[in-house]
Amino acid sequence: MVIDGELAVETRGLRKSFRTLRGRRVGVENLDLRVPVGGVHGFLGPNGSGKTTTIRMLLGLARPDRGTATIFGHEVPRHLPDVVGRVGAIVESPRFFPAFTGRSNLRLLADAIGTPRDRVDAVLEEVGLSGRAGDPYRTYSLGMKQRLAIGATLLKDPDLLIFDEPTNGLDPAGIHEIRRTMRDLADRGRTVLVSSHILAEVQQVADSVSIVARGRLIAEGRVADLVAGQAGQAVRVGLASDEVAVAASVLGARGLSVERDGAALVVEGAGAAAVNRMLGEQGVWARELAPRQVDLESVFLGLTQTETAGESV
Ligand SMILES: Nc1ncnc2c1ncn2[C@@H]1O[C@H](COP(=O)(O)OP(=O)(O)O)[C@@H](O)[C@H]1O
Numbered sequence: 001m002v003i004d005g006e007l008a009v010e011t012r013g014l015r016k017s018f019r020t021l022r023g024r025r026v027g028v029e030n031l032d033l034r035v036p037v038g039g040v041h042g043f044l045g046p047n048g049s050g051k052t053t054t055i056r057m058l059l060g061l062a063r064p065d066r067g068t069a070t071i072f073g074h075e076v077p078r079h080l081p082d083v084v085g086r087v088g089a090i091v092e093s094p095r096f097f098p099a100f101t102g103r104s105n106l107r108l109l110a111d112a113i114g115t116p117r118d119r120v121d122a123v124l125e126e127v128g129l130s131g132r133a134g135d136p137y138r139t140y141s142l143g144m145k146q147r148l149a150i151g152a153t154l155l156k157d158p159d160l161l162i163f164d165e166p167t168n169g170l171d172p173a174g175i176h177e178i179r180r181t182m183r184d185l186a187d188r189g190r191t192v193l194v195s196s197h198i199l200a201e202v203q204q205v206a207d208s209v210s211i212v213a214r215g216r217l218i219a220e221g222r223v224a225d226l227v228a229g230q231a232g233q234a235v236r237v238g239l240a241s242d243e244v245a246v247a248a249s250v251l252g253a254r255g256l257s258v259e260r261d262g263a264a265l266v267v268e269g270a271g272a273a274a275v276n277r278m279l280g281e282q283g284v285w286a287r288e289l290a291p292r293q294v295d296l297e298s299v300f301l302g303l304t305q306t307e308t309a310g311e312s313v
């Protein structure tokens with residue numbers, strides 16, 4: 001699927017290279033990024049694929065060699081002042097005072113940016129910290145600390161939030177909290193652009209994604225479409241080694257695509273229950289049945305393998 005409709009962020013032909021001791025290194029190459037208004041958009045790619053560099057260019061922190069970028073239709077960085085009030089971002093972790101409460105920390109920030117202090121409690125509520133707002137920051141879990149950082153970006157009541165790898169360094173509980181917070185923000189009408197190198201993790205929260213590798217866009221679209229486009233249902237069936245051949249012919253005769261993998265078969269075209277029944281009816285009993293989940297990680301691997309295969313020809 002192609003992303004269309006109103007765009008919160010759009011880049012065209014964006015490029016950024018860096019001078020290094022060994023010549024120039026390209027961080028972002030000819031990138032066309034499109035982030036629809038509303039929802040969570042995952043900006044995904046392995047480490048070093050140009051995500052932070054792109055975000056820094058959007059925020060006016062790095063200058064592109066070429067190409068253009070717009071936020072809500074305003075060209076940035078040239079017209080960033082016109083739109084900066086509508087954008088909140090965490091690129092590096094903000095500093096909070098450990099001995100101050102979450103509420104006092106946000107009040108200090110609100111004063112610094114000229115936001116009325118009564119906004120602070122609304123923000124604490126939005127990131128689910130109302131119950132702990134009066135506790136010192138140092139007593140917060142990592143997930144709560146990161147939620148307070150997200151809260152800080154909400155003080156200006158922005159329409160677009162940009163989070164660069166917000167779950168880095170968090171434990172599974174913290175990751176879950178941040179995912180939920182991002183989902184809530186999007187459900188309340190904001191647009192969330194979130195980068196990550198862990199594709200499968202963002203899959204659960206993102207409505208749409210852009211996948212980059214080595215500074216280039218390799219896929220974009222709605223998560224469901226990307227996953228569906230890659231492969232259908234698949235099941236891995238573990239068998240006794242002397243039953244692999246007969247199982248393959250039973251399933252093959254039912255029109256399923258069957259691939260042998262040692263003492264197992266990878267079957268496409270039916271779910272685990274159906275495969276189990278087809279085999280059982282013929283007196284073949286699977287030792288193990290595992291639905292093979294297609295996630296963005298495998299979409300990514302599929303796409304990069306194709307790319308490499310193409311290059312080597
Ligand atoms: N200031 C810099 N100087 C030299 N190279 C850089 C600089 N910033 C980023 N790079 C290079 O640009 C590429 C993309 O980096 P980055 O945008 O940080 O990737 P990501 O955020 O996806 O991990 C990497 O090869 C990185 O080494």
Ligand SMILES: [Mg+2]
Binds near residue numbers: 053
């Ligand atoms: Mg980065």
